[in-house]
């Protein structure tokens with residue numbers, strides 16, 4: 001007797017939904033009606049037209065990120081998506097190599113270590129926001145990208161804002177997006193060619209920085225690259241130039257694009273939620289007064305923290321987590337075979353009505369007592385992933401977004417001048433081709 005192993009059912013997503021800001025909500029509805037695992041053929045990207053398994057919701061998050069994680073490969077998932085251009089950094093490594101490298105990098109990303117970067121973050125934020133009021137309108141995505149890249153370049157590789165950092169930012173943007181917003185649908189080969197060019201430029205510059213660090217390795221460097229150059233395992237093994245380069249590439253990309261999206265969305269959302277903005281101001285006045293923001297005071301701002309979590313739920317900077325399948329597995333009664341591409345649809349899981357009350361509504365209170373909806377369903381919120389591979393930069397990102405929003409709310413008022421930006425094109429990251437236009441006034 002041969003036992004049949006049921007496979008995930010195929011589903012279709014209409015063209016009109018694919019390139020719209022309804023995609024995650026649509027996938028959430030399929031998951032509610034159909035179960036948390038199904039097969040779909042994406043309309044774009046490296047898997048265009050091929051069957052891909054989508055997994056959605058808290059149980060799927062827990063299985064992929066924790067209990068069943070040995071079935072999945074980050075290398076086979078991420079490398080085809082980000083291309084070979086970035087090398088193999090932490091994001092697209094598998095164990096046992098990943099376990100060793102993560103242990104080397106963890107100390108540089110603890111919340112205590114990150115708190116040391118707050119003055120640097122505040123300096124960049126104050127400098128970059130100071131001119132906002134002089135413009136009729138600004139694009140929050142462009143502005144947030146400049147802030148987060150300046151902070152990442154200083155904290156990770158020790159470069160001060162200026163033409164050199166601007167040059168790096170432009171090349172990383174090409175590496176990640178191909179250069180222009182909205183180029184997702186264009187020829188994949190042309191995109192890769194442009195990315196390789198940017199990668200070569202960057203490689204030369206970053207190897208110079210690594211060489212400089214090695215020659216001064218005896219002198220303590222308080223940036224992450226300095227720590228990585230000095231890091232070694234128990235046997236005294238150190239990271240090679242190639243490994244350092246791949247880590248720095250991934251850190252600079254992962255460290256600024258996602259933080260850009262989250263920071264810009266929080267400010268944008270507050271532009272249409274004046275009562276939330278007023279409550280954040282009141283919280284800041286009562287906790288910080290007129291004094292400087294400290295990492296201690298940032299930890300005593302529960303409403304601001306809830307607003308950031310709620311924005312990360314509704315507008316996740318990463319929509320899908322890609323995985324390769326290393327060994328056959330069963331999930332929710334369906335079998336998936338080795339070699340199948342899998343997407344864990346974290347942003348869609350954030351919109352499931354069986355998990356969140358009125359999920360389409362912006363409602364930061366859901367994260368505060370007595371509701372605490374995230375505690376009700378562990379692994380429901382996965383903005384930063386979860387399990388042992390949870391985002392390495394979570395403390396860094398949360399500190400930076402809090403510092404940005406706190407600064408802007410203390411000094412400025414933000415108002416919308418554009419409709420809600422389109423945010424999805426079926427890719428892993430949201431696309432905002434029209435940016436986020438706002439008008440900023442003092443006070």
Ligand code: HEM
Nearest residue numbers: 090091254255258259262317321384385389391392393397
């Ligand atoms: C709002 C900002 C951010 C968001 C939403 C975010 C989201 C994520 C997510 C969802 C993952 C899990 C990927 C997976 O499981 O496949 C991840 C991993 C990672 N993130 Fe972040 N991230 C952010 C900021 C940062 C920053 C600031 C850095 C570094 C400075 C960073 C570095 C990394 C690295 C290295 C990994 C791979 C970790 C591993 O696999 O061990 N991220 N991030």
